[in-house]
Amino acid sequence: MTLLVDAKVTKQERIAPSHYRLSLLVPEIAAEARPGQFLQVRCGSTLDPFLRRPISIHAVDRKKGVVAILYRVAGRGTALLAEKIRGNQVSLLGPLGKGFSMPENQARVSVVSGGIGVAPLYFLLAELAESSISADVFLGAATADQLFLAKEITGLGHRVYTATDDGSTGYHGLVTELFVEIMTHTDPPKPHLKGQEGLLNDPFESIIDNNRYAMIYGCGPGGMLRRLTEIVRAAGIPGEISLEERMGCGVGACLSCVCKTSTSEESIQYSRVCTEGPVFPAVEVVWS
Numbered sequence: 001m002t003l004l005v006d007a008k009v010t011k012q013e014r015i016a017p018s019h020y021r022l023s024l025l026v027p028e029i030a031a032e033a034r035p036g037q038f039l040q041v042r043c044g045s046t047l048d049p050f051l052r053r054p055i056s057i058h059a060v061d062r063k064k065g066v067v068a069i070l071y072r073v074a075g076r077g078t079a080l081l082a083e084k085i086r087g088n089q090v091s092l093l094g095p096l097g098k099g100f101s102m103p104e105n106q107a108r109v110s111v112v113s114g115g116i117g118v119a120p121l122y123f124l125l126a127e128l129a130e131s132s133i134s135a136d137v138f139l140g141a142a143t144a145d146q147l148f149l150a151k152e153i154t155g156l157g158h159r160v161y162t163a164t165d166d167g168s169t170g171y172h173g174l175v176t177e178l179f180v181e182i183m184t185h186t187d188p189p190k191p192h193l194k195g196q197e198g199l200l201n202d203p204f205e206s207i208i209d210n211n212r213y214a215m216i217y218g219c220g221p222g223g224m225l226r227r228l229t230e231i232v233r234a235a236g237i238p239g240e241i242s243l244e245e246r247m248g249c250g251v252g253a254c255l256s257c258v259c260k261t262s263t264s265e266e267s268i269q270y271s272r273v274c275t276e277g278p279v280f281p282a283v284e285v286v287w288s
């Protein structure tokens with residue numbers, strides 16, 4: 001059920017120069033939210049900006065009735081959101097969209113994240129941990145200071161591998177290429193793993209006994225998801241990816257968020273990211 005509610009800010013944390021985590025008391029949404037779903041957030045306290053902004057549900061504490069969002073200040077809306085302090089009200093519409101499906105058994109899964117894509121994936125990882133499902137988690141970012149949550153995710157019991165574009169921590173290169181190395185190589189990719197000590201629980205065991213996963217989940221920039229789709233196809237493993245498109249209404253009415261999808265070789269259709277997604281089976285997304 002989608003709800004329109006005023007939520008009270010319980011905490012605003014600045015976790016990096018332009019990244020924030022906002023916690024909101026909203027028991028109705030906390031009870032309903034599923035990993036991969038998002039909220040339409042009124043960022044200011046007036047009708048300017050007029051459109052709500054889509055932000056993923058990052059974490060949920062159902063007992064306390066608290067929902068958290070993790071966001072990067074990208075423009076006017078998110079800049080206004082960053083000004084909220086404890087006690088302020090924020091209008092939310094949600095939970096919206098179709099989220100990730102949970103695996104049918106307890107086999108190991110993999111989770112690949114690029115940049116702020118970690119925001120919804122953290123909620124998924126918390127739910128997987130609750131169901132005693134372990135994940136190998138691949139966190140990518142441009143630089144070390146934009147790489148979040150590695151310790152928290154390790155604390156949930158998952159294995160974490162990191163990659164940065166500039167090599168400032170973890171693997172030097174794209175997170176998808178680190179993922180390919182771990183999936184396919186039997187030799188440990190030692191030369192690239194500088195800086196990961198303390199994050200990896202037992203890095204090389206995973207290479208030996210887990211070069212295939214029951215499921216691959218991903219969220220991040222378009223280029224990363226496109227590459228991940230190729231990997232999912234090549235590996236023949238089920239995969240789900242969460243897409244980001246510019247949104248208007250967030251509820252299926254304006255068609256501003258459509259992407260191309262296909263469920264058979266002959267047919268291509270347009271799907272609304274806000275309602276048919278944002279999570280899609282990776283093989284159904286048609287990249288142009």
Ligand SMILES: Cc1cc2nc3c(=O)[nH]c(=O)nc-3n(C[C@H](O)[C@H](O)[C@H](O)COP(=O)(O)OP(=O)(O)OC[C@H]3O[C@@H](n4cnc5c(N)ncnc54)[C@H](O)[C@@H]3O)c2cc1C
Nearest residue numbers: 053054055056070071072074075076077078119244245246
């Ligand atoms: C389903 C969904 C979930 C999202 N979850 C998160 C999240 O958890 N954390 C987070 O930080 N961001 C998330 N986003 C992106 C977020 O919605 C945009 O960053 C935000 O709307 C920007 O609003 P603004 O007013 O601050 O910036 P604007 O002034 O509107 O835009 C600033 C810049 O951001 C770009 N931008 C705006 N909207 C999007 C978008 N939807 N996708 C890609 N680029 C965009 C614009 O092209 C522009 O370059 C999500 C988007 C979608 C569709």
Ligand code: FES
Nearest residue numbers: 248250254255274
């Ligand atoms: S944002 Fe309006 S239809 Fe998706």
